[in-house]
Amino acid sequence: MKKEANNAINCSTQTWPIRVYYEDTDHGGVVYYANYLKFMERARSEFLRTAGLELDQIEQDYGVMFAVRQANVSYHAPARFNEKLLIHSSLVDMRGARIAFKQQIYRDDDHTLLTEGDIHLACINRDGNVSRIPANIINTLHDYLTNNEESAS
Amino acid sequence: MKKEANNAINCSTQTWPIRVYYEDTDHGGVVYYANYLKFMERARSEFLRTAGLELDQIEQDYGVMFAVRQANVSYHAPARFNEKLLIHSSLVDMRGARIAFKQQIYRDDDHTLLTEGDIHLACINRDGNVSRIPANIINTLHDYLTNNEESAS
Amino acid sequence: MKKEANNAINCSTQTWPIRVYYEDTDHGGVVYYANYLKFMERARSEFLRTAGLELDQIEQDYGVMFAVRQANVSYHAPARFNEKLLIHSSLVDMRGARIAFKQQIYRDDDHTLLTEGDIHLACINRDGNVSRIPANIINTLHDYLTNNEESAS
Amino acid sequence: MKKEANNAINCSTQTWPIRVYYEDTDHGGVVYYANYLKFMERARSEFLRTAGLELDQIEQDYGVMFAVRQANVSYHAPARFNEKLLIHSSLVDMRGARIAFKQQIYRDDDHTLLTEGDIHLACINRDGNVSRIPANIINTLHDYLTNNEESAS
Numbered sequence: 001m002k003k004e005a006n007n008a009i010n011c012s013t014q015t016w017p018i019r020v021y022y023e024d025t026d027h028g029g030v031v032y033y034a035n036y037l038k039f040m041e042r043a044r045s046e047f048l049r050t051a052g053l054e055l056d057q058i059e060q061d062y063g064v065m066f067a068v069r070q071a072n073v074s075y076h077a078p079a080r081f082n083e084k085l086l087i088h089s090s091l092v093d094m095r096g097a098r099i100a101f102k103q104q105i106y107r108d109d110d111h112t113l114l115t116e117g118d119i120h121l122a123c124i125n126r127d128g129n130v131s132r133i134p135a136n137i138i139n140t141l142h143d144y145l146t147n148n149e150e151s152a153s
Numbered sequence: 154m155k156k157e158a159n160n161a162i163n164c165s166t167q168t169w170p171i172r173v174y175y176e177d178t179d180h181g182g183v184v185y186y187a188n189y190l191k192f193m194e195r196a197r198s199e200f201l202r203t204a205g206l207e208l209d210q211i212e213q214d215y216g217v218m219f220a221v222r223q224a225n226v227s228y229h230a231p232a233r234f235n236e237k238l239l240i241h242s243s244l245v246d247m248r249g250a251r252i253a254f255k256q257q258i259y260r261d262d263d264h265t266l267l268t269e270g271d272i273h274l275a276c277i278n279r280d281g282n283v284s285r286i287p288a289n290i291i292n293t294l295h296d297y298l299t300n301n302e303e304s305a306s
Numbered sequence: 307m308k309k310e311a312n313n314a315i316n317c318s319t320q321t322w323p324i325r326v327y328y329e330d331t332d333h334g335g336v337v338y339y340a341n342y343l344k345f346m347e348r349a350r351s352e353f354l355r356t357a358g359l360e361l362d363q364i365e366q367d368y369g370v371m372f373a374v375r376q377a378n379v380s381y382h383a384p385a386r387f388n389e390k391l392l393i394h395s396s397l398v399d400m401r402g403a404r405i406a407f408k409q410q411i412y413r414d415d416d417h418t419l420l421t422e423g424d425i426h427l428a429c430i431n432r433d434g435n436v437s438r439i440p441a442n443i444i445n446t447l448h449d450y451l452t453n454n455e456e457s458a459s
Numbered sequence: 460m461k462k463e464a465n466n467a468i469n470c471s472t473q474t475w476p477i478r479v480y481y482e483d484t485d486h487g488g489v490v491y492y493a494n495y496l497k498f499m500e501r502a503r504s505e506f507l508r509t510a511g512l513e514l515d516q517i518e519q520d521y522g523v524m525f526a527v528r529q530a531n532v533s534y535h536a537p538a539r540f541n542e543k544l545l546i547h548s549s550l551v552d553m554r555g556a557r558i559a560f561k562q563q564i565y566r567d568d569d570h571t572l573l574t575e576g577d578i579h580l581a582c583i584n585r586d587g588n589v590s591r592i593p594a595n596i597i598n599t600l601h602d603y604l605t606n607n608e609e610s611a612s
Contacts, residue, residue, distance in 0.1 A: 022332045
């Protein structure tokens with residue numbers, strides 16, 4: 001069972017497009033370093049939506065949210081105004097109250113890798129305390145990852 | 154000719170979808186008031202892209218940008234986390250160095266009007282001085298608006 | 307009584323300094339147009355703090371917040387990276403559920419007027435419904451404005 | 460000489476206060492995770508200003524900027540609306556084209572450590588290429604760090 005889940009997790013990369021607007025850039029002519037974290041968070045939300053999970057619904061149904069605990073971001077090359085970017089997101093870990101994503105941001109034009117992030121999140125309840133990820137959420141994600149694995153093989 | 158252009162301008166509404174992410178909300182549980190201006194600016198950029206104008210290309214080719222001179226925004230009802238919004242954008246004026254948009258933000262679910270904006274922009278050159286909109290840009294926009302008018306009638 | 311309050315309101319300008327950081331600028335080399343609304347909101351929060359009102363305390367004690375209903379902003383000249391700005395904020399109206407500020411943003415260096423805003427807010431309760439401003443808040447503001455008037459004359 | 464510089468670097472912590480405004484929070488009621496990176500960047504700018512370095516002047520005089528290459532951020536506890544925070548910033552490395560800061564964000568009220576960041580930057584020139592930090596900048600920083608060390612001992 002554990003092996004299955006790990007296998008599933010290995011092949012769960014999803015791609016989400018982002019356009020760079022004025023709001024994202026700074027006077028250096030490139031995307032401001034904190035804004036890549038916004039892009040990554042959008043892509044994680046869309047990853048979960050594709051898997052069948054809506055974050056507002058999760059809050060209402062289970063009283064939990066996902067809070068970032070650690071973000072390690074490497075900036076290799078800058079994104080510029082009006083460029084189209086592709087965010088690759090992979091769910092790389094999920095157990096107990098923890099979930100982790102590996103994310104890469106590419107320029108669409110020439111597929112240059114611009115930014116990479118390792119983002120670790122914790123499931124927290126309404127009081128802000130760490131809380132096991134509800135079983136239904138885990139199952140939905142495992143089903144999604146397993147189905148993706150099958151269709152990929 | 155002037156009448157044609159005005160007619161064209163009257164029927165140039167374009168719709169652009171926006172998803173509300175965490176980054177857009179504030180601790181009141183709704184979209185932060187300044188962030189609707191970001192949404193409107195994204196939709197204006199997409200309006201121009203659809204008309205055949207890329208803002209980075211315009212900067213390179215003509216050395217001009219569009220700077221907001223006046224923004225009048227009415228907030229009727231709040232947008233909430235994870236909602237899908239639709240931004241309606243109409244080009245309502247264009248002459249000399251000036252261009253103006255009327256924009257409405259609707260909740261997609263129930264088509265409630267949330268926010269309205271009148272946004273006036275000026276064409277400025279690299280020194281920041283007001284500069285007539287290049288004739289090619291005017292023509293591209295007129296062609297786009299006229300074609301839309303024809304296909305709408 | 308009404309006259310007194312109006313007099314008091316006429317002389318209630320407060321100044322708050324802001325530094326322009328990278329996050330505030332865009333690739334045009336100037337402050338992004340939506341970010342001036344952030345600056346104005348910071349200055350309104352500080353206006354209220356100086357008058358003795360803490361917005362988080364108001365939420366806890368009275369269950370109300372202030373939501374922007376109308377923002378009319380004129381952009382005269384751009385603020386640039388690393389400049390120090392001064393935000394002038396005046397409380398120009400306060401009755402029922404409504405409160406309004408007039409705000410100007412100046413460059414500190416040469417006192418150039420960069421941006422002006424008329425910001426109208428409504429007091430709303432936890433359900434998002436319009437609600438009369440609590441009497442204690444009105445009184446605190448009137449006392450503050452009256453004292454400022456006296457010390458100014 | 461190398462030892463001196465290292466000693467100096469060890470005792471160069473500077474504190475910068477930040478107030479949490481609406482713009483910084485998200486609908487979870489806490490500061491949005493990307494916004495702590497804005498706070499850290501403001502504090503780094505103020506660190507350099509105190510040392511005698513203005514980033515806009517450096518751009519003009521030397522044609523260089525500092526771009527973030529790696530940001531590792533740990534989130535221990537959330538900051539909330541209207542809280543006052545203190546950002547501690549230490550310059551921990553500086554050689555060739557590289558400069559690195561260690562930064563901690565504390566809640567002012569109870570001195571709880573909320574967030575920690577290791578931020579590595581590279582000096583880049585106008586073409587975006589890595590470039591040695593100009594000797595004058597290195598010297599200004601070394602002088603500042605050495606003086607701080609002396610006054611601290």
